[in-house]
Amino acid sequence: MAQTVTAAYESEEAARNAVDELISDGYDQEKVFLDKENIQVKVMVPDSGQREAEEILKRHSPKDVWARPVQ
Template sequence: MTKTVTGTYESVNQIKNARNDLIAVGIPQEQIFVDEENYQIKVMIADETEPEIEGILKNHDASSTTVTTK
């Protein structure tokens, strides 16, 4: 099952830093979507990587994180 983890931030710099960390842990760039207008980053992942992804987003001070299942 695929999940989307969304992190909402207060600045574009936070988003860029979170994106760099996601890539550094092996998340393919094709699975990372940046919405600078809404200050959000969305990551399409498999179930087993959800806690790791949420942790990375929270480490960059996401004001909120949500997980949706498709």
């Protein structure tokens, strides 16, 4: 099963930095999304990759991070 890990940020710059780090760490660009309106980063990962994705997102000081199963 896959998870969508989402992080909400205070600034678009922090969100962009998180996206850049995810992509530079090898995450598929097609599975990483920047929601500019809500200032959120979403990344689809297998269950085994959830922890690593959350750690990367947390490095950029999000307001909140959560995961939900991909539907």
